[in-house]
Amino acid sequence: MMLRTHFVVQLSPELEGKEVTLAGWVHNLRDLGGKKFILLRDKSGIGQIVVDKNSPSFEITKSLSLESVIQVKGRVRADKRAPRGVEVASEEIKVLSYAKAPLPLDVADKVKADIEVRLKERLLDLRRQEMQAVIKIQSSAVKVFRETLYKNDFLEVFTPKIIATGTEGGAQLFPVLYFGKEAFLAQSPQLYKELLAGAVERVFEVAPAWRAEESDTPYHLAEFVSMDVEMAFADYNDVMKIVEEIVVNVLDYVAKNHQVELEILNHRLPSVIRPIKRVTYSEAIEILKSQGIQIKFGDDIGTPESRVLNKVLEQDLYFITDWPAAARPFYTKRREDNPELSESFDLVYRWLELVSGSSRNNTRDVLERELSSRGLNPKSFEFFLKWFDYGMPPHAGFGMGLQRFMLMLTGQQSVKEVSLFPRDKKRLVP
Amino acid sequence: MMLRTHFVVQLSPELEGKEVTLAGWVHNLRDLGGKKFILLRDKSGIGQIVVDKNSPSFEITKSLSLESVIQVKGRVRADKRAPRGVEVASEEIKVLSYAKAPLPLDVADKVKADIEVRLKERLLDLRRQEMQAVIKIQSSAVKVFRETLYKNDFLEVFTPKIIATGTEGGAQLFPVLYFGKEAFLAQSPQLYKELLAGAVERVFEVAPAWRAEESDTPYHLAEFVSMDVEMAFADYNDVMKIVEEIVVNVLDYVAKNHQVELEILNHRLPSVIRPIKRVTYSEAIEILKSQGIQIKFGDDIGTPESRVLNKVLEQDLYFITDWPAAARPFYTKRREDNPELSESFDLVYRWLELVSGSSRNNTRDVLERELSSRGLNPKSFEFFLKWFDYGMPPHAGFGMGLQRFMLMLTGQQSVKEVSLFPRDKKRLVP
Structure with missing residues (x-):
């Protein structure tokens, strides 16, 4: 029952138009003129998901929190601004595990937290x-x-x-x-x-x-x-x-x-x-x-x-x-x-x-x-x-x-x- | 200072006449009409050493005990009766570590000792x-x-x-x-x-x-x-x-x-x-x-x-x-x-x-x-x-x-x- 067809690092412009299923953690969330962007992190890296206003997954995206675990079905489309030149247009999002907010440590943060905090919040x-x-x-x-x-x-x-x-x-x-x-x-x-x-x-x-x-x-x-x-x-x-x-x-x-x-x-x-x-x-x-x-x-x-x-x-x-x-x-x-x-x-x-x-x-x-x-x-x-x-x-x-x-x-x-x-x-x- | 040039498993009739240095444990000792035979065991297997009566190493061979550790210099010669069809005619034997006799467990024995004895004499x-x-x-x-x-x-x-x-x-x-x-x-x-x-x-x-x-x-x-x-x-x-x-x-x-x-x-x-x-x-x-x-x-x-x-x-x-x-x-x-x-x-x-x-x-x-x-x-x-x-x-x-x-x-x-x-x-x- 593998929950994905691709890892994000496998996404490439050659897959344009293809349907893929990804799974991972919500690394970042952005809202841009009605569109929502999810940076999805899996063991291979970070990829970009776009949720258009008319996508059936738009509503659920509003409820997402950082580090929640999701499964995303969608179509690959080329976009030069996205990592690896592609993004996935979401058609369906399933939440596999909600994360509480706020988190005690920012996973996406480039600035290292104090070592004591890091070891306490080790996961x-x-x-x-x-x-x-x-x-x-x-x-x-x-x-x-x-x-x-x-x-x-x-x-x-x-x-x-x-x-x-x-x-x-x-x-x-x-x-x-x-x-x-x-x-x-x-x-x-x-x-x-x-x-x-x-x-x-x-x-x-x-x-x-x-x-x-x-x-x-x-x-x-x-x-x-x-x-x-x-x-x-x-x-x-x-x-x-x-x-x-x-x-x-x-x-x-x-x-x-x-x-x-x-x-x-x-x-x-x-x-x-x-x-x-x-x-x-x-x-x-x-x-x-x-x-x-x-x-x-x-x-x-x-x-x-x-x-x-x-x-x-x-x-x-x-x-x-x-x-x-x-x-x-x-x-x-x-x-x-x-x-x-x-x-x-x-x-x-x-x-x-x-x-x-x-x-x-x-x-x-x-x-x-x-x-x-x-x-x-x-x-x-x-x-x-x-x-x-x-x-x-x-x-x-x-x-x-x-x-x-x-x-x-x-x-x-x-x-x-x-x-x-x-x-x-x-x-x-x- | 590697103490050997060959492992016993590397001995073969192609080495006939070549001088080699072996090192390992005395696995077995036999005395046959003046000649002495040493079965020498190293991590690769067991090989046969012959010590002729006129070899300078004949005297020291008399003092050897089972499981003593020795270094042997000698020449390879083909012998169909020996393991791998070769034996080494000893020219020099150096004892690196003497083993006490008798041993509490026979290393060469095919018959397994009791498990309690084996675990006690584990080495x-x-x-x-x-x-x-x-x-x-x-x-x-x-x-x-x-x-x-x-x-x-x-x-x-x-x-x-x-x-x-x-x-x-x-x-x-x-x-x-x-x-x-x-x-x-x-x-x-x-x-x-x-x-x-x-x-x-x-x-x-x-x-x-x-x-x-x-x-x-x-x-x-x-x-x-x-x-x-x-x-x-x-x-x-x-x-x-x-x-x-x-x-x-x-x-x-x-x-x-x-x-x-x-x-x-x-x-x-x-x-x-x-x-x-x-x-x-x-x-x-x-x-x-x-x-x-x-x-x-x-x-x-x-x-x-x-x-x-x-x-x-x-x-x-x-x-x-x-x-x-x-x-x-x-x-x-x-x-x-x-x-x-x-x-x-x-x-x-x-x-x-x-x-x-x-x-x-x-x-x-x-x-x-x-x-x-x-x-x-x-x-x-x-x-x-x-x-x-x-x-x-x-x-x-x-x-x-x-x-x-x-x-x-x-x-x-x-x-x-x-x-x-x-x-x-x-x-x-x-």
């Missing part, structure tokens, strides 16, 4: 052209992420989200009451994806992950989508190549297929030259010192420092590699030639960390030592350590946060804007 | 050829599910998993402590996908969902992967077509691309003729009565009844449509011509419900009435109902459980077998 906000563009680009980004991994022979896996122990200790975990026992929501699929690399070698997962973030920043969510990759018989250099391939493929795809959406968002994608620039952590520290920044080996490279690197390197995307081992999680492998450093990397977009990855430790004794040196109890990780007695290959991997990646692809300012229904300390509804 | 279990086949088929199934939806112009979305209210009331929810407040894990993305259909029309999601199932059955998990679809301006007949297209595409793809895996699993896929057989609930009740089953309108059609239908209909896959409205969730639309019935369907594989779907209610007053009649408080659903005041199109959708779908694709007997790390009442580790 109306998601109907705005900008948010529709974000949703379309996001769907494509994840699609191309997966396609790149399929091409490299990775398998998609699903790891458990209710877990007994946190990946990196107990901080920032959400407790779950699991059949009377205390459990937690997974902060990342880290340990499980490593185990799976020890069974099927190349795996990826796109799934929710949770951090009980107390702070309210534009870059953190309590619930986010984590895109994770793990690869056996490989090291951090191998997986950096995969990262690079993913980022380049996604940027290419979005540039080619989402020109309309990028224009709506008024966003220019970063240009990337392969190979993506690599600087070591130690080089980055030297660059920062040379710019007069007070920093020493071992310090974190935070947002202010990354802003300087972005400027000096003249790169929108760059890897910072070989971080101090002590600053990375326990599963990160140290460099053999210099155990102070690790086989690790971050991919940075301007000043925002998009990806974090490394070669992993694959022997029990090293893992136990690294856990202990971080004040973590190896006994709590026995469900993980156990398998390292049964033949674990060298492996490497990375994780990227989808919502941060989306900031690069859409030019939005906060991960809350690109999360459909964001979760943070004060937000659990809608 | 070893996942290395078994059968489970590798399951993982490969699963990755493909989800891939083809998504590809079918992309082709039909659906967008992938990500809905929140920490929620304030259960989809169908408070039963079977896992409570989460969310910044000091009580929240829950989503049983399904139902309400959120409906809202998104009210913004971008066609959406799908593949994500974890949770049910605090007290009972231990082969068809229930506390955490499963839910594959969800929602479509605006459509009814249950439209989405049944999408279901059909997905099922047929996945079956075709698996048949064409996973012959090897199906043989390992000794599984024959069901044959499906389009359109998939449809019987109404009322017809099904009549059929069951005619078979001497004690059943009346309003009763559930459970596993024993479905076994009878499967036999009478002579179909491995069939839809049961138009269920009694009272037996379906509050968002299910009643038939206009007979409000006792609903515009709903289940897709059944033999006697197992794989998919459940319906046309949805899209007006606030009906939703409130349906909630109340089920003893649910409309006030608890205000975050959802609110949007029906702002123009909600008619819509329809369905959900399918990945693990149940996998039973059809792999012939496994329990959803616990096809879940990589299953979660149930007694299982939280590994």
Whole structure:
């Protein structure tokens, strides 16, 4: 019982005189000398309906409100002033759902409402052209992420989200009451994806992950989508190549297929030259010192420092590699030639960390030592350590946060804007 | 630093005399008149290594244990008795990770260990050829599910998993402590996908969902992967077509691309003729009565009844449509011509419900009435109902459980077998 014969984007002067049925939302209403104009929005775009005074649908048009859902039967006629050079002369209008007026948020408004209002009135906000563009680009980004991994022979896996122990200790975990026992929501699929690399070698997962973030920043969510990759018989250099391939493929795809959406968002994608620039952590520290920044080996490279690197390197995307081992999680492998450093990397977009990855430790004794040196109890990780007695290959991997990646692809300012229904300390509804 | 030049499946007589580097797990070891044979397993399959007495790698081979991870350099030579007609004469073996002996589970064993042992020793279990086949088929199934939806112009979305209210009331929810407040894990993305259909029309999601199932059955998990679809301006007949297209595409793809895996699993896929057989609930009740089953309108059609239908209909896959409205969730639309019935369907594989779907209610007053009649408080659903005041199109959708779908694709007997790390009442580790 499909309620339409055409999407508005399919209307064209070639259909002149043809009867079509459209369906969608009343995006705008105008009254011009007795004639009424409806801008009808469907998933494909916005089209123009004309309701002449003598049309049987004229009366019902008077009762329409913005965002009401209607079905329109009518004939296509060419009109240079209309979108795509055509309009539809309405013969019959059926209201499928009336919308209350006034609306708490103007869907057609080009001026963005306050983010708090937008998140409260999220469904109306998601109907705005900008948010529709974000949703379309996001769907494509994840699609191309997966396609790149399929091409490299990775398998998609699903790891458990209710877990007994946190990946990196107990901080920032959400407790779950699991059949009377205390459990937690997974902060990342880290340990499980490593185990799976020890069974099927190349795996990826796109799934929710949770951090009980107390702070309210534009870059953190309590619930986010984590895109994770793990690869056996490989090291951090191998997986950096995969990262690079993913980022380049996604940027290419979005540039080619989402020109309309990028224009709506008024966003220019970063240009990337392969190979993506690599600087070591130690080089980055030297660059920062040379710019007069007070920093020493071992310090974190935070947002202010990354802003300087972005400027000096003249790169929108760059890897910072070989971080101090002590600053990375326990599963990160140290460099053999210099155990102070690790086989690790971050991919940075301007000043925002998009990806974090490394070669992993694959022997029990090293893992136990690294856990202990971080004040973590190896006994709590026995469900993980156990398998390292049964033949674990060298492996490497990375994780990227989808919502941060989306900031690069859409030019939005906060991960809350690109999360459909964001979760943070004060937000659990809608 | 890729640790291999070839996967074992790439070995062929054309490589005769060529030096190759392989890497993988010691799948089997044999000693034959001084010569040693290693069956080396990597993600592509199993290949044969020969270690001659005078090879420099002969000594180290003595120390090898099953499931140890090794790198092998050697020359390819043709041998009709070896897999793929070739073996590799080892020149150098490097042990990357020693495995303890004996192992708690025999990876090479064709005889399946008890399911409890397999789940406890899951990583070893996942290395078994059968489970590798399951993982490969699963990755493909989800891939083809998504590809079918992309082709039909659906967008992938990500809905929140920490929620304030259960989809169908408070039963079977896992409570989460969310910044000091009580929240829950989503049983399904139902309400959120409906809202998104009210913004971008066609959406799908593949994500974890949770049910605090007290009972231990082969068809229930506390955490499963839910594959969800929602479509605006459509009814249950439209989405049944999408279901059909997905099922047929996945079956075709698996048949064409996973012959090897199906043989390992000794599984024959069901044959499906389009359109998939449809019987109404009322017809099904009549059929069951005619078979001497004690059943009346309003009763559930459970596993024993479905076994009878499967036999009478002579179909491995069939839809049961138009269920009694009272037996379906509050968002299910009643038939206009007979409000006792609903515009709903289940897709059944033999006697197992794989998919459940319906046309949805899209007006606030009906939703409130349906909630109340089920003893649910409309006030608890205000975050959802609110949007029906702002123009909600008619819509329809369905959900399918990945693990149940996998039973059809792999012939496994329990959803616990096809879940990589299953979660149930007694299982939280590994």
